[in-house]
Amino acid sequence: MAKITSIEYFRVLPRWLFVKVVDSDGNYGWGESTLEGHTEAIEGSLNELIIRFVGYEADDIEHIWQTAWRLGFYRGGAVFMSAISGIDIALWDLKARRLGVPIYSLLGGKVRNKVAVYAWIGGDRPKDVEAQALRRKAQGFTAIKMNATEDLGWLDSPAALQASVERLKAVKAIGLDVGLDFHGRIHKPMAKQLAKLLEPHQPLFIEEPLLSEHPEAIKHFSQQTTIPIALGERLYNRWDVKPFLESSSIDILQPDVSHCGGISEIRRIAAMCEAYDVGLAPHCPLGPISLAASIQIALSCPNFVIQEMSLGIHYNQMTPPDAGTYDLNSYLKDSSVFDVKDGFVKALTGVGLGIEVNEVEIRRVSSDPKCQAAWRCLEFHGPDGAVREW
Numbered sequence: 593m594a595k596i597t598s599i600e601y602f603r604v605l606p607r608w609l610f611v612k613v614v615d616s617d618g619n620y621g622w623g624e625s626t627l628e629g630h631t632e633a634i635e636g637s638l639n640e641l642i643i644r645f646v647g648y649e650a651d652d653i654e655h656i657w658q659t660a661w662r663l664g665f666y667r668g669g670a671v672f673m674s675a676i677s678g679i680d681i682a683l684w685d686l687k688a689r690r691l692g693v694p695i696y697s698l699l700g701g702k703v704r705n706k707v708a709v710y711a712w713i714g715g716d717r718p719k720d721v722e723a724q725a726l727r728r729k730a731q732g733f734t735a736i737k738m739n740a741t742e743d744l745g746w747l748d749s750p751a752a753l754q755a756s757v758e759r760l761k762a763v764k765a766i767g768l769d770v771g772l773d774f775h776g777r778i779h780k781p782m783a784k785q786l787a788k789l790l791e792p793h794q795p796l797f798i799e800e801p802l803l804s805e806h807p808e809a810i811k812h813f814s815q816q817t818t819i820p821i822a823l824g825e826r827l828y829n830r831w832d833v834k835p836f837l838e839s840s841s842i843d844i845l846q847p848d849v850s851h852c853g854g855i856s857e858i859r860r861i862a863a864m865c866e867a868y869d870v871g872l873a874p875h876c877p878l879g880p881i882s883l884a885a886s887i888q889i890a891l892s893c894p895n896f897v898i899q900e901m902s903l904g905i906h907y908n909q910m911t912p913p914d915a916g917t918y919d920l921n922s923y924l925k926d927s928s929v930f931d932v933k934d935g936f937v938k939a940l941t942g943v944g945l946g947i948e949v950n951e952v953e954i955r956r957v958s959s960d961p962k963c964q965a966a967w968r969c970l971e972f973h974g975p976d977g978a979v980r981e982w
Contacts, residue, residue: 593649594619599642599679601625601635602958605918606908607967608879609634610954611678613686615650621686622949624850624881625678627670628907629969637675645679653683657856673828673853680854681885681945689944695888696939699859702891706936708898710771712877714738715906716970716982718759725763734935735796735898736763737771740778740786743972743980747781757789764793771822773799777972777981780809787817796898797822797844797873803981804836811841820844825875828852830861837868844897848875850882855889862893871897877905880924884945891939899937901930907967915962923949 594615602610609631611623625634641660648656660676661667688695696702713724713736721738728736740756756772763770772795774783783801790798797820802809804826814821824846827833836842845865849858862872872895874886883901890896902908903920911918921927925948929940940946957963972980 593651596646596648596650599638599646599682601638601678602954603631603635603964603966604879604923604954604957605915605963606911607631609678610879610881610923610949611638611682612951613650613679613682615686617690619650619686619690621682621684621689621944622881623678623680623682623685623854624879624885625674626850626878626882627674628877629967630671630674631966633671634674634678637671638678641675641679650683650686653680653687653856656680656683657853661853668829668832670826670828670851673857674851677850677852677854677857680856681849681881684855684885684888685944692943694940694942694946695855695885695944696892699888699892702939703894704891704896704939706938707887707890707896708735708935709733709901709932709937710735710737710769710898711901711903712737712905713763714759717742721759722762722766725766725768729766729768731903732932732934733768735769735771737773737799737900738763740772740774740790740798743777743974743982744779744782745974745980746779750785753782753786753789756786757793760790760793760795769796771796771799774801775981776800776803776826778802780813783813784816787813787819791817791819795819799823799846800825807835807839807841810836811839814841822846822873824848825851829857830864833861833864837864837870840868842870844871844873846873846875846900848878848882849885849889850878851875855885858889859893862889862895866893866895871895873898874900876900877902877907880920880930880947881945881949883920883930884940884947887937887940888945901937903930903932910967912962912965915960918957923954925950
């Protein structure tokens with residue numbers, strides 16, 4: 593069997609980290625280890641994993657995953673799991689390419705022919721949502737997501753919540769479904785007020801109404817609203833997910849294939865969700881490799897509901913001066929694979945991930961000094977100077 597001969601990573605604009613694995617027969621695969629705002633930490637973790645896994649059989653994806661998980665002793669967490677994710681996705685891409693099939697063929701085949709998608713509007717401090725929603729509708733989207741609020745205090749003025757209701761009403765009036773991301777920036781005293789105000793206007797879901805580190809509060813919150821509750825981008829493996837399923841406190845799980853251990857782990861998480869009647873809506877405000885991997889899961893997962901994609905997301909505009917403009921399709925040879933029509937993206941039919949990345953452009957951007965500054969998370973502070981949730 594062919595051995596892994598090299599694992600490389602590439603820091604590219606606007607804020608992504610791509611991984612390439614090559615075996616001794618010349619086969620290759622691409623993965624994505626993006627963890628927004630923590631690029632250098634992921635690179636350090638990848639350096640450790642590269643030393644371990646060069647020389648392993650590339651075909652033994654599960655053995656490599658279990659080795660990374662079990663022999664590291666300290667398990668889980670955003671950084672470690674994101675590093676595993678990039679390598680795991682690349683190994684699935686390599687294996688499927690070698691066999692000449694899409695990844696979903698190795699996961700039992702597809703259960704649908706197209707994937708429902710949504711895109712972002714509004715930014716971190718939502719504004720101009722009506723105009724942005726009209727542009728998304730013209731692009732073929734039938735659903736969008738936006739932050740429910742600006743940053744809020746632990747207990748803020750109730751008047752701060754009314755703008756959220758008006759934004760939801762404005763976008764729904766255009767004829768779009770709307771997911772509202774509380775972004776974990778709203779705490780209990782405000783979250784329960786906001787959910788009650790939003791409920792008559794029927795958002796598609798509310799995301800991270802409270803931070804995931806408060807499962808007991810989320811369970812209590814879920815009993816107070818009929819709006820579907822979604823979360824999961826800050827859950828990094830099946831053991832993190834388990835208590836939320838057992839408590840019946842969520843309706844939609846949003847694991848991120850580049851954060852939760854790659855294709856190997858997200859497919860296990862999807863099966864767990866199905867057993868608890870919970871839908872899967874993979875988190876993905878990231879790059880094209882992560883999106884392609886998410887779509888491979890979506891095509892093969894019976895309880896999939898809708899897929900996030902980062903086309904035109906505000907974070908993609910946050911690049912250094914004179915570094916150029918980069919978006920979801922910037923590193924693809926054929927961007928038509930992600931075309932949106934009537935709210936759907938067609939099944940990816942190519943081998944592996946179903947996309948072809950432009951390696952020349954990836955290497956050029958990765959080595960360009962103007963592009964080397966790692967993306968940083970934003971900082972929000974209240975009027976008293978205290979830190980507020982991003």
